[in-house]
Structures are given as C-alpha cells and as structure tokens.
Amino acid sequence: MARRWGVRLAEIVGVMLAVSCIVYLMLEVNADEVAVKVLGQFSTPEQRHLWLHENGYERPFLLRYLGWLWHFLWGDWGMSTHYREPVIDILPARLAHTGILACATLVVMIPASFLLGILAGMREGSLADRAISVFCILTTSVPEFASAVFLAAIFVFWLGLLPGASTMTEGFSLREIVLPVLVLALYATGYLARIVRASMVEVMTSAYVRTALMKGASPSRIVLRHALRNALIAPVTVIMLQVPWLLSGVIVTEVFFAYKGFGTLLYEAALNSDVAMIEACAMVSVVVVVATQLLSDLLYAWLNPRMRRAERPAPQGAGV
C-alpha cells in the first residue's frame, strides 16, 4: 500500500520535472528571441546583448534550465514584462478569482448532473432516459465560446437581465458571475450526467439490486439505500479528472466575459509574449491538474473498500 503511493508520488515528481523541461524548452531555448520578447521589438542589439549577459543567458541551456527551475521552486517566478511586477505578486490573486468561478461551477454542476444522471439511469431506455441523454449530447456538443454567445444573446441582448461582462471592477458581484458559471456548468453537467447514468445503469442491472427487488424492497429504497452508494464511486472520481477540461473552458469563458482570473492572465500573457508569466501559468495549471489527479486516486481508494483493503495493487497497465 505505502509502496504503491510511493511509486505514484515518484511518478508525479517525474512528470512535473518533464513538464517544466518542456515549458522551458518551448519558451526559452532561443535566448535571442527571449531578449526580443522581454526588451521589445525596438531594442538595440547592444541592449539585448547586455540583458542576456546580466541574466546569465550565455550559460549552456541545461545550466540555465536548472537555474530557472531552482528559482521557480523557491517562488522566484521572474518579472512580468507586461505588468512590470514580479509574477508571484499577480498570479495567486488571479488564481483565487478563478477558484471562486470553479467552486461556483461545481456547486451548480454536481447536484444538477447527479440528479439528471440518476433519473436517467434508474430505468434504462425510459422516456426520461432518452430525453436526458439527448440533452447531455446537446450541451456537450456546444463549445464554451458558442454557449457563451447564445446565453449572452438571450440574457444580455434580448432580455437585458444580466451584464455581458464580468470585469468585477466594483468588487464582487453575483449578477456578473451568473453567466460565466452557467456557461461552464452547462458543458460539464452534460458530461458528468452521462457518467452518472452509465454507472447507475450498471449498478441497477447488478445481481444484488435484483435480489433486493425480489426481496420486495420498494423502488425508492433500492435506489437510495442499495444502488446510489455504489453508483457514485466512479462519478465522484471523474469530477476530479474533469478539472483539466474545466481549466481549458475557464480560459475561453474568462476571456469572453473579461473575468479577471487565471485564464485571462494566461491569455494576455500569450498575446503580449510575457515569457515569465506564460511559464508560471503553464506550471501552475499543470500542478493543479496533477494535484486533482492524485486527489481523485485517493478519493477512489477511500470510497472503494476493495481498493482500500487490497494488500497488493490490482494489476494495472504498466506506467499508467
């Protein structure tokens, strides 16, 4: 058991190292380009040369990378060329804004998708099942920027109920967060509901539910007492694995509604070639993904007694 988690941790460290290497390689392998990006198109060759020298860019690539990694680990994430401030002073606050958005999305999406999934999965092939399945395909087919346009067209342009931008210039505003949350939740709900449904169908056709039925237990008792607990193991872990998708959607949604979160930060950094900021954002996003994957593993082991009591791990594919 302990060995298994040890291997898992070592793997995570390996992945993070490789990720940091890829990020640094992509953005800084060409030192001259970095100088142009940091100093601007109109800097003179002498200025660039001086800057490269001052920042240790004449060292071999591997040494540069290790130096960068070392500084990064200790919280020195470099200067943002766009904001003219240390990256570490800007990024956490933006991440917190995105955290608010993500939490609100989860609060909307989890009850909605569980309700839909359970209703659909209780009786496979019923009218409710078909209707919910079509709804789920529909919402997962519409990309975030398109659903943002549709919802904005309805609630902003047509009904005039909600503001079309979520800049939050005068502090937090509930009205401004409704549309971004709705856009994110709409996509994720369809996806999660399908998984809840599949899991529910599997449990409802299992032998022990049939036994309960023959014993004369009422349908509500079967669903609530017998089926639900086992049906929810897979979806609960899937919620965590959805975070990478959610993060991608967050970028698009934040840009559309001009919400000042992590996504717009990365987007603006990309448009302005803000190298240090892009690096930090990419690293942070990967840390979030890897952390949620680990959390999902832990949750699964905790929820599923078969995993908890197993002395040796169930045979898995090597390396996955």
Add this chain to the structure above:
Amino acid sequence: MSRWLAALRRPTVAIGGLMVTVWILCALFANLLAPYDPLLSGDPLVLPLGRGASGAFHLLGTDLLGRDILSRLIFGARTVVIWAGLATATAYAVGIAIGLLAGFYGGVIDRALSFIANVVLSFPVLVLYILIIVTLGASGVNIVLAVTFASAPAIFRLVRALALDIRSRDFIAAAITQGEGAVHIMVMEILPNTLGPLTVDACLRLGYTSITIGVLGFLGLGLPPPTPDWGGMVNDGRAMAIAFPHLVVFPCLAISSLMLGLSLLADGLREAPARA
C-alpha cells in the same frame, strides 16, 4: 459495414449523419453554393434578410467589412473540414504508430512511451495549444502540429490498451509461430481489430479538433485573416455583438451543429451491436 448501415436507421444517427453531410457538401462545393465571394467587401453590417445600399440581398447579413456572412460560413466549412481533417489524421497516424509499438513490444518501450503520454496529458489542452502557438506562431501547419502533439497521447493510450488485449490472443501467437515479422503482425493482425473503437473515437476527436480550431480562432490565435474561419468570425464580431448579434450567433450555430452531428454519429456507432 452492414451494422453501420443498420445504425443509420436510428433517428439520432440519421440526424447526426445529415448534419455532418451537409457541412461536408458545403466544404466540397463551397464555390458553387456560396452566393458571394467570402473575401469580397460590400455593404457593411447589413442585417439578416436585408438588402445593402447597393441592393444586394444577404440571407444572413454582412460583417463589419461588408463580407457576406453566409458565404463566409460556407467557405469556413471548407477551412474546418480541411484543417481539422488533416490535423486529426496526423494525430491518428502518430498515435496509432506509437500505440502499436507500446502494445506489441511492452516492457521498456511501453513504459517510456506511456510516461511521455502522461507528461503531455498533464497539460490542460488549451494551455498546451497556447504554448505551442506562442512558440511557433499562428498558421495552419502549426495548428496541425499542435493538435498532433496534444491528441496523439490520448489516441496512443486507446490503441495501446486495445493492442495489449489483442496481443494476448491465440491468432497473434499463431502469427508469431508462423514467423511473421513484427510490422506485419502490428499492421495486418492487430490494427484491423482496433478499428471499431477507433472509428467512434475518431468521430468525436474530429469534432474536438474542429472546436479547437474554432477556439483558437476565437482567441485570435488561429488561422490568420482573412481566411474564413468560424471561430475567427466570432472573435471579429464580439466587440459589436450587442448591436449586431448576427455577427456572432451564426458562426456559433455552425460550429455547434457540426459538433452535434459528430457527437450523435459517435453515440450511435458506439451503441450499434458489435460484430458477432
């Protein structure tokens, strides 16, 4: 083939197939179907069903530069079908090749390739796309590269899992005993048996790639203007969307309907009864 024909009888599959077919026809015959040149500027900001000052009729209106939106949507279908098709095909070629290698040989090769796939899949997809496009610049070829790099690992995992399973069957052992080469076994024995699940996945992935191209266009990181591109049209019209919603709503409907068609198709093929 017959089971796919049988699947076509289901209404959802038929609707999905119809939607995809319409867009493919648009892409193929764009020059015949489009009422105007998609790059030609005429009367700006004509509303849908309206006539411009010159009296030209525009079914879906015109954009800020006076280009006919319907024509741009039809030619945009060509952009999406070409680039999404190309990018998905390249991603599949790479994913299948390394997936077969890992599944067939196993051991160190499998572990190394799986680790690389894990690393790439640790990025949120869009972050990876932004990184690659920022590094390489925005162009069609670079979008193909980015999509290949980001989706090949997922395809790799699927192929690898299927290949691992098929590898243990008797007919593979028979082929090895017969003295067939590794390439022959991978391509002629294992690959044909993975095609069922791969087709379903390909349908969905073609949709995701179309969306990716749309999203990159929306973020201004996609195909450079003036290429007719659905995502780019949304990006261009976004600032004026309050006054002229038709600038953004129609391109969004286009990309949503394409993706919906592909999802319905994939869903129907998945539920089609497996070959006996």
